[in-house]
Amino acid sequence: MTKRPHPPLRPLWLCRRCGASWPCGSARLTLLREYAHDQVALIIYLGGLLYEATEQLHALNPREMPDAGQLFDRFLGWHRSRTSGPYPPANLTNGGGCRAEHVVNEVRSE
Ligand SMILES: [Zn+2]
Numbered sequence: 001m002t003k004r005p006h007p008p009l010r011p012l013w014l015c016r017r018c019g020a021s022w023p024c025g026s027a028r029l030t031l032l033r034e035y036a037h038d039q040v041a042l043i044i045y046l047g048g049l050l051y052e053a054t055e056q057l058h059a060l061n062p063r064e065m066p067d068a069g070q071l072f073d074r075f076l077g078w079h080r081s082r083t084s085g086p087y088p089p090a091n092l093t094n095g096g097g098c099r100a101e102h103v104v105n106e107v108r109s110e
Contacts, residue, residue, distance in 0.1 A: 005017060008049075011056035011060055023078075053075065054068070
C-alpha cells in the first residue's frame with residue numbers, strides 16, 4: 001500500500017495536510033483510485049474507519065461529536081452518492097448469492 005498524501009490525524013479525524021474533516025476531497029480521490037478495482041473492499045475499509053472515528057471522537061468530547069448520520073455521510077455517504085443502483089452493491093454477498101443487507105435483516109429479525 002502506498003503512502004497516502006492526505007492521511008487522517010487521529011483522534012481528531014482531520015486531514016494532516018489540509019486540515020479539513022477527514023476524508024477530505026483529496027483523500028477521497030486517493031481512496032477511489034486505490035480501490036478502483038475493489039469497491040467492496042473500500043466500503044469495508046471505510047466502515048472500519050467510521051467505527052474507529054466514532055469511538056475516538058466520542059472519547060474526546062461526547063457532547064460535541066457529530067451525530068451518527070453525519071458521521072455515516074462523512075465516511076460512507078460520499079461513496080454511496082458516487083454509485084448508482086442498490087446499496088450496498090449487489091456483489092457484496094454472503095457467498096450464497098444473498099445481498100448483505102438481507103443477511104443483516106435476517107440477523108435483526110432473530
Ligand atoms: Zn486533505
